Amino acid sequence: MALEHAILVSLLEKPGSGYELARRFERSIGYFWTATHQQIYRVLKRMESDGWVDVREVPQYGRPDKKEYSVAGPGREALSAWLHEPTEPDSVRHDLAVKIRGAAFDDPAALISEVERHRQAHTDRLEHYLAGAARDFGDPPADGPIDAERELQHVVLRGGIAYERMMIAWLDDVLATLAGFAPGH
Amino acid sequence: MALEHAILVSLLEKPGSGYELARRFERSIGYFWTATHQQIYRVLKRMESDGWVDVREVPQYGRPDKKEYSVAGPGREALSAWLHEPTEPDSVRHDLAVKIRGAAFDDPAALISEVERHRQAHTDRLEHYLAGAARDFGDPPADGPIDAERELQHVVLRGGIAYERMMIAWLDDVLATLAGFAPGH
DNA sequence: CGTTGCTATGCAACAAGGTGCATAGCAGGA
DNA sequence: TCCTGCTATGCACCTTGTTGCATAGCAACG
Incomplete structure (x- = not known):
């Protein structure tokens, strides 16, 4: 734990x-x-x-x-x-992915608003991260000894930013895929 | 649940x-x-x-x-x-991120092998995904009605691929950051 | 014949996480 | 004065998740 x-x-x-x-x-x-x-x-x-x-x-x-x-x-x-001590990579739980695969047996178009909600949440979080990055790590690195705590917090934050950007791009892909069913439907 | x-x-x-x-x-x-x-x-x-x-x-x-x-x-x-029914975006649990921030209070260099292990796990999983994508979705889309089940499985798999690529890139960033402490250490 | 190993199902006990509720100090406004 | 709202701590209960173990059929190998 x-x-x-x-x-x-x-x-x-x-x-x-x-x-x-x-x-x-x-x-x-x-x-x-x-x-x-x-x-x-x-x-x-x-x-x-x-x-x-x-x-x-x-x-x-x-x-x-x-x-x-x-x-x-x-x-x-x-x-x-x-x-x-070594730790295994965490198990993930993406219920949106379950919903997307499940939508094949229901109405795919009904998922669009849900995916858009999630996209908005990720956009908001990205904004928040970027604001924090600019605030806390915007200045060029000062001379002198490297501040490990600061550097490590920064690289974790960069991970969060990369994650949110990846999710937004993927959710756009999902929306495009869902839109492909709509017209013919 | x-x-x-x-x-x-x-x-x-x-x-x-x-x-x-x-x-x-x-x-x-x-x-x-x-x-x-x-x-x-x-x-x-x-x-x-x-x-x-x-x-x-x-x-x-x-x-x-x-x-x-x-x-x-x-x-x-x-x-x-x-x-x-709407679902909230899942809570994440990235213990590697906790470890990285925690390393500031211990020996950052000791984390390198752990991060490399995780990187390898993500590389393996990416390989696995790519093989699955080539096997199941390699053919160009057949004519006729769109197969929703197939398309939705594919977009979820693309999400997995995007996630692994993002993680590998980020872990490289982490390794570069950790390497920055090593020489002076 | 015994062992290993995969298929197949399940229980019991415990650890962790989530929901709802309760209490209490104090500030500020209606 | 009462109500709202934020700070601050906590209990009780219930659901989930994890670990360890048990059982059993059958095949292949030595």
């Missing part, structure tokens, strides 16, 4: 509360690893009892207090062990 | 046993929807008791008998209903 590991990475990049982690999982991290706040709180509790993270009560004014988590020694070691 | 739907699509394309379905989920269907045989048997049993599929005992010689499943009326209706 890797939700623990995703949380460890996120906390190493910046300590934070369960709530803050949940929000990160709605944006940056969440684009390649999803989790709801219930899941996060549950796993954080386990990680705390395993000594992977430290907790600090942070009083806040104008809003409820929070528990700020940061990575402890054993957590760092667990992450390191996971990084050094 | 969509394992039921993936099974319905697969059975509509061709009726078969749980064992045969499990093997299809190791190849074609499995590239965009994974399932183990235990899961498939369990779900098939439920689908049978819900009247979604019909079963036929098929005696075989030279090997154990099997139960051949085919889609029944209610199953077709359930699939149709699912096809017509």
